[in-house]
Amino acid sequence: MSLQGPVIVIAEDADPVLAHALELAGAAPVIAAPWSKAAATIAKQAPAGLVMPQAADAPTAKVLDKIRQALADLAVFTPVLAAPVDGLRDHLPDALPIAADAPCERIVARLDSAQRVRTLHATVARRAALVAPETDAPVDAATHPATDPLDDATVLVCGRGRTYPGLGTAVGERLGLIGALGIETAARYLNARDVDGIVVGDGFGPRTLEAFLTALAEDPRFRDLPVALLPELPATFDAVRLPNLENLSGEPAAVVDALVPLVRLHAFEARLRRQLAALDAQGLVDPVTGLFTVTGFLRDLARAVEEAKTRGQALSIARFSFPPTLDQRASLDAARLAVRVVRNVDFACRASDGSILVTFQATPLEKAHAVARRIASVLRHTMLAPADDPTGRIDASVTLAMLKSTDTVESLLARVSEPAPVAAE
Template sequence: MSQQGPILVVSTARRPSFAAALDVAKLFPVVEAEWADAVRAVEQMQPAAVLAATSDVDPTTLAALAAPIAAHQPYLPLIAVDPQGTLPENAIPFFQSQNSQELGDSSRLVARLRAALRVRSLHATVMRRLVPATRIALSDIDTFRDATVLLVGRGGAYPTLSVSLGEQTGVVGALSIEAAAKHLNTRDIDGIVLSEGFSPRVVDAFLTVLAEDARFRHLPVVVTSGDLLPAYELPNLEILLGEPAQMVATALPLIRQHAFEAHLSRTLRSIDAEGLIDARTGLLTPSAFERDFASAVYQTQQRGGGLSVARFAFDPAHPRAQFDGARIISRLMRQMDFGAVCDDGSVVVAFAETDLKTAHTIARRLSSVMRHTSHGKRDTRAEPTVTVATLDSKDSAKALLARLGEEAHRAAS
């Protein structure tokens, strides 16, 4: 991976101990600056990443450095080592262990830095290929709207963590490791919070599986237990203790970074599809859907076979649930199917070579996955109203969609 600039280390007068990890990993050049000169150093040196020793720095000073860093394009990672207090939304936390040699803090820090640089490289690729040039920034990511966190646990802290997370992100709850594994395989997850209620052996096995699977290796993972050593190949693993609200606030920058990376990946797929895919949901754009649907109706009537269509209507008062449902559908629908988000926030999906009974079965399965997601303080769930229609011999594409709308209206009534 190209570093594309120096690594800037910001600290007080003496060189921080973690800077030696950069030398060992041969990440150079490494430039050092004191806090008084940090903002100017960022402007002059155009670094690829900034590592800041924040154990003796107040949140205001850190925020003053984070603000100009947030404006940089492409994404400029800011890693706050041993932060105190609330973090800016673009400051990635890293907590050193008391015995850093035993627990491999150096390799953990380098791994976290490399993971952040991956996001920077992806952002640079998207910027290079996006025509016309459009600004995409980490600040565009609203965790409540764009991120989903998997909360795993069954202890006394679980309800409080669920509320704290639900105020900031979408939440998928799992009371067992088996349920968590199922959600990971069927959903787009931007972070995992592993609460109490499991033995150290079970936690160790779960984290080992995550580290061995390339799909999940870079997920932010927060463990709320103090009897675990962070000796896993998970670059964004943190063990956080304290009040649930503070743990969630500390984890949010990692979650936001992953949601940003996922958004960039969808944008790249949209570019590859020449703009026919909606970068936010992964589904087709409305115009692309109309074209493909008209073609599918014509071909089905000419060659025979089945074609069904389903409409998933969400509560318009909760747009977060609408987009979460759209992403679930985008991930789980069959390769032969295609869908789009309509102007009213509903999602319409065409099921190729599918009769009405099979379409009902597929729609129920998709809907059941959405049912396990909660949003906000009142535990509002993404349970859509689902209507299904199938193509008749005399239907046109417009007539079939109109009939689907009529059936949806009757279902709502």
Template structure:
């Protein structure tokens, strides 16, 4: 499956600066299409991306977005200076005084997601289950963003974001750095409460780190310019809540890219990893745990197990918690998301005391994520820890873990 194709430019009239920017990028041939012929052009040309500029009718835009979203691999749809509400898969781009130089890096970042999608589709061509898993839900349902701020607009931003995706909040740039290094995130919202100098230093550090260069970043601090090597940087010039709406398609795109990355990891691991969580599948966990118990007895080494149980029957909460564990657990450890919604992690060569300390650190990170403004929608696991005793079987350890969990819950 080839990901090559032209860029379809839908505009009336076409801004000269936009044409020049796309031509100078030298990515693919750029083909102009009127609104009356764009549907036929998408079917015939199988474009790599579609760029819309100028006025449009909402009904026509919705039809184009629906047609594009049904295509595989992913086709980026970018709308410059939108004049009205956009469909959920349309990425907005605000030109600065009619300049489109920043459009090219944003388009390149989106095309990298398309290339990754094409690679995954090629490798799972014979696996219909994995193909279906890529489109099972809206990627935004499993996205988590970092909200940084301490100004008056922070509560409103927190509520607006929490209604749609997971939110990790912090009041300082130092706290933000810790979260960025410790967990998987899909975007950054930088609210008021910081000076332009502090914001400049933070954005400069992000632009110099390849891990965060393509992050969706929304800045609501006045006086900040877009002069950074950050293709998905958005500046809120008006209502911050409206700016959040404009940033969601970029966050969705990044969450989809993360989903593709986990799928590739699962493929490389021979299907032993769950592409939703990055943890072992239940069958692989059972096999590895039995082997770990056998070797621990044979070598006389320690082994402990932790169970994280959740009151919420919320798939988004469970997926986020599982990905936190997958990211933060030690390389020697392994875990799985059980069918009952609990997460079990095995700590190799670890006694009970150290296992408690590790489990507390994991649960502490989980509790810093919320999925709405309500306290009951925050991730708040009940943690139970057990250690391997002489003559214990794998089943005995897990059975004791479940019994201790029931006592802890009561």
């Protein structure tokens, strides 16, 4: 790992061991600052990270407010790692937790993970500044959502013991919830969808836990995932391999509270990746879902219709509709799942009513029926349940239409809106 610098260590008493560890990891310079001078040092140095390692320190609310304002004035996301301090979470809710006795290598690993998000944020900001004056085409703007990233976050809870119901309830009250009673089921969900955190409850032996944690650490897709582990960490597993692993205890609500800053950061990173894809596509990809914007979809549909008629190829279009009572989180989740399951040769968008339109290129009607059934089946078994019914599943209503020689884009879209259900597998 190689840290960015400068890094400011805020504490009344300097910690030369931590400073040396940060310097060895590449964070140059490492600047020590007392709480009273922290805000001024942040404004002067524009740091790439802050570390607040001493839980015994008790800064005043005024000092914390000044630090929060100094961080808000920085142009790029700046990670803050902090040991538990009274009142700190009220003023710096995004501060990433570190244990008061956390070894230096754990602090360095977590800061390195968070700085990768900082780099991504800087890349998105730079790309947006370059693209904005050059994009004259009439496309939808690739705007970044202003809402809390937690509104998009999904957490996987797995366990078999007495803590599982409470953990599921605590997570479901604040975040999107996926429940799994076994490690194998949890692994399937991780491979099938985007997840912003994992809570592992009791009911698993040390060998099973170690195998699961090792699999997470060895896969770059999951290495930075926040993981709350309630059982004792297996003695033979090196926690540094998972920089956002926390061995937690206490009531389920307290476990979720401790994990929330890490989950928020991961959800923010996912947003940035979608935003970058939207910028690369010059606004034709929706940064919220990762599907085409309506403008981009209609542009490609017009082109596909023209090519299908010219070459005598089949072309089909499907609309996946959901109940009007479906909440926003579940609706967006369905769209993001569609990004994963739509074939590379096809393209899709999320309409204003929340339905998903998918165009199947060079696909006859019979095969389009089979593909649509598979997509509907994946959505039914994988998408988040609505908030008011966490035990239920959503059945998408699917209508399908095939391009006719007399069709225009408008007539094809009109026909796909007519009720002609296709059952999920």
